[in-house]
Amino acid sequence: xxxxxxxxxxxxxxxxxxxxxxxxxxxxxxxxxxxxxxxxxxxxxxxxxxxxxxxxxxxxxxxxxxxxxxxxxxxxxxxxxxxxxxxxxxxxxxxxxxxxxxxxxxxxxxxxxxxx
Numbered sequence: 217x218x219x220x221x222x223x224x225x226x227x228x229x230x231x232x233x234x235x236x237x238x239x240x241x242x243x244x245x246x247x248x249x250x251x252x253x254x255x256x257x258x259x260x261x262x263x264x265x266x267x268x269x270x271x272x273x274x275x276x277x278x279x280x281x282x283x284x285x286x287x288x289x290x291x292x293x294x295x296x297x298x299x300x301x302x303x304x305x306x307x308x309x310x311x312x313x314x315x316x317x318x319x320x321x322x323x324x325x326x327x328x329x330x331x332x
Contacts, residue, residue: 218282219270222261224248227268235272239300240307240323244268247309247321255317264317271324274305279324286320288312294319304328 221227227248233241247268255265271279283289290296293310300307305325313319 217272218278219272221248221268221270223252226261232270236270236323237300237302237307240270243299243309244270244321244323266314266319266321268321268323271322274325274327279322282322283312286312286314288314299323 219226219230219232221230221232221244224245227233227244232244236244251265251267261267269282271282273279290310292312294313296308296310298306299309305327307323307325310322310324311319312322
């Protein structure tokens with residue numbers, strides 16, 4: 217499952233907080249805050265600034281298919297950081313700059329011992 221979040225309203229409506237750890241939810245909030253306050257995404261989501269995608273699946277194919285829609289690969293990420301570690305998985309955030317003022321933040325998890 218992939219959730220596409222253009223602003224806080226979408227995050228609330230999709231109840232993301234129920235399916236991700238609190239630390240991940242806070243990282244999503246920070247990113248959406250940047251989009252909303254710098255690119256007017258609270259009024260006009262997806263048109264400027266960018267959006268967040270949250271991949272709730274350990275299926276590597278889903279992750280790669282999502283990136284392939286934009287002709288990007290994990291090696292093109294501006295940054296990749298671990299948001300939190302749990303017993304069986306790690307949550308990551310990657311950021312892809314698609315154009316001058318448009319980017320995508322991808323939040324996903326990997327099972328420990330398996331990399332995307």
